[in-house]
Amino acid sequence: MARREILTDVYGLILIIFCALSFDADTVSLSASATQQQLPAIVVGSPQSGDDWPISTSQVIRWARNFSIAQGNPSDVKMTVELLGEAGSQELLLDDGRADLTPELGDKIMLLRLTPPSYPATLEAIRLLVPTIMGQSDREKPITLYYFADDQGRNSPPPVRQFLTQPARVRSTGSFMDIPIPSGPTLTAGDFYVGYEIEAPAGGFTFPVDRNNTQRRTFIADRGGDEFQDAMFPDANGVLVQGNLMVRARVNVSATRIALSPAGGVDNVGEFCWRVKLSEGQEPMMGSERRTARIRVSALINGEEVAVGQSDQFTISRALQSIRVTSPAAGEIWRDQEERIIRWTFERLVGGVRIELLHFIDSDSEPDEVVCLFDGEPVVAGQRSWEVGQRTPGFYKVRVSSSLDFRIFDDSDLFVILERADKAAGESLTWEDWAPLAPSPPPVEPLPSLCTMCGDTNYQLAQTSPSIQLVTPNGGEVFEPGDRVKVTWGSQGVTERVRIVLYDLSRNAGNPEVSPQLTADNTGSADWIVPLRLSDAVKIGVLSETNPSVGEVSDGVFTIGIPGQGRLRILMPDGGEEFEVGTETRLVWNSEGNDVGDKVRIDISFDGGISYRVLCNDVRCTDASNNGEFRLGLNFPPSDQVRLRLVSKSRPWISDVTNCSFRIIAPRPPDPNAPKCPPPPR
Structure with a gap:
């Protein structure tokens, strides 16, 4: 560890927070006294x-x-x-809990495609929300459940005849009801298809449809039919629109690692x-x-x-920030020289987007070719027209990413690009012809045993000088009075109890106000109740009760604020990014509550958040408008430990810092092999 400050506690002890921990030590043998030694x-x-x-x-x-x-x-x-x-039951869903449409469709089977969070996954129950038609009886009416486990991940359901069915009765309406699936199917990869058939409108029921999710994973078939089609629903004006059936699945998943x-x-x-x-x-x-x-x-x-x-x-x-590609959709076929629209939705993003075409040749889930189509398209546009050029027939996806942070992106569902429809070789091909060849992600392995050295083993324990190392809180956190905070630390060679001390640096950083908080057994953690102390510069220390020179204080400061007074949250950058000296990016944040005020201060740290200084000395940085966005010129020397802090001018205890450090690097020469992405003529 780097050099620490010298802090004086209320008992007059000089607490010397020591230099870097040394792991150089002798070792001694320790025979395992029992099998399964942890x-x-x-x-x-x-x-x-x-x-x-x-x-x-x-x-x-x-x-x-x-x-x-x-x-x-x-x-x-x-x-x-x-x-x-975590292993156990999880709910799979695509809806937000509110039906936007309740179309009265007669004698239909409707399905939703759902993907488990990990594998293997076993279907335990189907959850239904069945609306009723006004004035009709709504209880104990029969319905038929349909479900299928598709381990190929083909993005579209098989024929109706391949589905498993189960009769059920509607026991309640107005809320989701669980219908157990005895001995439900298990997936090691791919998707579940779940849905049901109702006699509508004669049976008194309708289908609930949610339009909030931009993904379209609902399919419909006629009762007695055999093929499913992409579902379309009439809205209040009779216009056909897309949406998702409000049906959910409860699955049991294994632990993953x-x-x-x-x-x-x-x-x-x-x-x-x-x-x-x-x-x-x-x-x-x-x-x-x-x-x-x-x-x-x-x-x-x-x-x-x-x-x-x-x-x-x-x-x-x-x-908090997201892009969702809505077009092209799963199973679509786009053809050479067609004019197509690439569409996306977004949340809390500014700037431009980059649009790329991913070509999948092999059967795995990694693209074999990436072609840049557009760069710098305004994110607020939500769409971009594209004339499909001459491409090798096969499977593709479209990726839309933030120009400010390429890690914020989304890929469309898999679709196919073919030659022009007037060429006989491809004219009659449909998605069903291509689906069996579609690439799919590898299965996620279940969690193996976590103990790799259990059994009869001669262990050695490293012997080090007595030490305590604070883990959390370590700077940048925002707490409110009354919060229960878990203080954690590690120790070596310390058997006695520890003392937890609070240091307030807001009035005098060189001589902080010291407040003992509690003593605790040296178990590695203790719950601390945050006191009523408003400050934007607080540290906490964990010290040996009998030898206070053995201990450590948090690296950076954290904040204690007032409940309900608002919040600042930095969205971008938030760590891990790389920016070249002399380039520009944007600081983007979210402000909640009127108490934050209309002005903020922007600070910067070059030591990972241990110390901060004002980003610049003029009013652009000291009195920046609290409008959620600031153009940030990076005219600083290269550094690997850069963080930003945003502070309310009127209430400095309302603040936020970037979660992780980002890097400022020296300018690099252009890469001649990097894909060029000039905007084509519109």
């Missing part, structure tokens, strides 16, 4: 229980660096970081920045949907695990 534990302090990490945000995973190891030299340790998907860190691991620096994303093939999230997970951190020497730890359970939620 590995030494790593304290993983972030994420914590109650944390919610939106997709496409950068988040810091933190752990204590000062842990024991089972064997080997601590200097050889590499860390691996993994996402553990997904590597987040690169192959070979990362250095033991105590933190890892992760750009939150779903696994390949997972459905985008809707509304308030959450998915539960944990983070696993392990230490490896020569490929063998020597210590391991897991985070609390946390949730992953829908993206």
Whole structure:
């Protein structure tokens, strides 16, 4: 660790927060006293229980660096970081819970295509919301459920005759009801198709249709028919529109284990920045949907695990900023020289978008060719016309990404490009002819045993000088009085209790106000109730109760604000980006509540958030308009540890910082092999 400040506590002790931890130490043998000896534990302090990490945000995973190891030299340790998907029942849905249309369609079978978050996944129940026609009896009417497990991921349902069916009765209307599926099918890849058949309108029911999700995954067939078609519904004016059937599925999924860190691991620096994303093939999230997970951190020497730890359970939620490609849609056939419209929707984005064509030749899910079609198209336009040029017949997707942050993107569903319709070779081909050849993502492996060194083993424990390392909170957080905050730390050679101390630097950073908070057993974590103290510059320390020179204070400051006074949230940049010296990007944020005020201050840090300075000395930075956007010129020396902080001018305890550091790098010469993307003539 870098040099620390010298802080004086209320008891007159000088708390010298020491230099970097040294892992150079002798080791002693420790024979396993019993079989199934567990590995030494790593304290993983972030994420914590109650944390919610939106997709496409950068988040810091933190752990204590000062842990024991089972064997080997601590200097050889590499860390691996993994996402553990939770096993158990999960609900699959595409709707927002509100029906936009209730078309009275007679004698139809309607289906929805749903993709599990992980595999294997077993269908447990189908959840229905069945509206009734005014004045008709609505209870105990028969319906027929239809379901099918498509392990090929063909994007369109098979013929009706291949579906499994189950009779059921409508027990309630106005809310979703669960209908169990005994011995439901299991998928190791691909999609479930679930739906039902009703006698409408004579049976007294209608189909509920949601138009909120831009994905179109609903199919319809005539009762007694055999082929499903893309569903279209009449609106109040009789115009045919698209939407999704409001039917859900409850599935039981196995735990999954997904590597987040690169192959070979990362250095033991105590933190890892992760750009939150779903696994390949997972459905985008809707509304308030959450998915539960944990983070696993392990230490490896020569490929063998020597210590391991897991985070609390946390949730992953829908993206704060997003792009969703709505056209081309699944199964469409586009042809050479046709004029087509590429369409997208977006949330909380500014600037332009880049539009690329992805060509899939092999049977895997990775594109074999990427061609840039347009760059710099205004994101607010929501569409771009494109004349389909001469392409090799086959499978394609369209990718639309933010020009400011290429990690914010979406790919369309798979579609086919063929030659012109007047050429006989391709004139009669349909999607059904191509679907069996479509590429599909590889199956996600179920979670293997997490203990790689259980059994009779002679372990060694690294012996180090006494140390305490604070994990969380470590700077940048925003708390409110009364919040219950989990303080986490790791320790070596410390057996006594610890003291948790609060330092307020807002009035005098050189001589902070010190406030003891609590003492706790040295278990690696303790709950702390945030006091009523308004400050935008607070640190916390964990110290040995009997030897206060053994301890550590958080690297950066955090904020204690007033409940209900508003919030600032930086959306872009939020960590992991690279910008060249002299280029320009945009700082984008979301402001909630009138108490934030109409002016904000913009600060910058070059040491990962340990210290900040005002971005610039004129009113553009010290009194910036709180309008959610600021053009940011990056005329600074190269740095790997850059963060931004946004502070309310009227209430400085309302603030936010970029979650992870981003990089400013020296200008690079143009890459002659980079794909060129000039805007074509309109």
